[in-house]
Amino acid sequence: MPSLEESVIEFVAAFTGSKPERIYFHTTLYGGLGVAGDDGLELIQAYGKKFQVDLAEFEPVSHFGGEGVSLLAPLGLSWMVLRLPFRQKRTPEEEADLRAVRICDLVACARAGRWMIKAV
Numbered sequence: 107m108p109s110l111e112e113s114v115i116e117f118v119a120a121f122t123g124s125k126p127e128r129i130y131f132h133t134t135l136y137g138g139l140g141v142a143g144d145d146g147l148e149l150i151q152a153y154g155k156k157f158q159v160d161l162a163e164f165e166p167v168s169h170f171g172g173e174g175v176s177l178l179a180p181l182g183l184s185w186m187v188l189r190l191p192f193r194q195k196r197t198p199e200e201e202a203d204l205r206a207v208r209i210c211d212l213v214a215c216a217r218a219g220r221w222m223i224k225a226v
Contacts, residue, residue, distance in 0.1 A: 114212050117156060121149050131210040136170060137198030146170025150207075157216040168225035169207050 108116065111131070119126040122139045135141040141149055147166040154161040199206040211223050 110216055111213050114157070114216060115209060117153060118209065118212070121152065129209060131208065133209050134199060134206045136202070136204055136206065142170050143172060153212060158219060159215050160220040162221070164221045165225040168205050169223070171202055171204060
């Protein structure tokens, strides 16, 4: 029988179409695997059901952003281009102002039986 860690990795791999051997404990769903918007919500809902995790505290927009393009997107893109030479290295989650969800976080929540990753 696979361990909880292996089960979570296999679940995420199957959901995202990734190879399990390319998913590590510190791989993030958004930046590492490209899970965003409604796909993130669907993944976490299926994860909660499979691993019996209470998702009452889960806030999808804080971890995966929303769907669609904002009307202010052109302004944001212009700002990003202007500050590019002065930019410090940041994670994709930091760039999008999101709270990362790592595989090890999913394992910890599955052990606890509740969502423990605080929103931004």
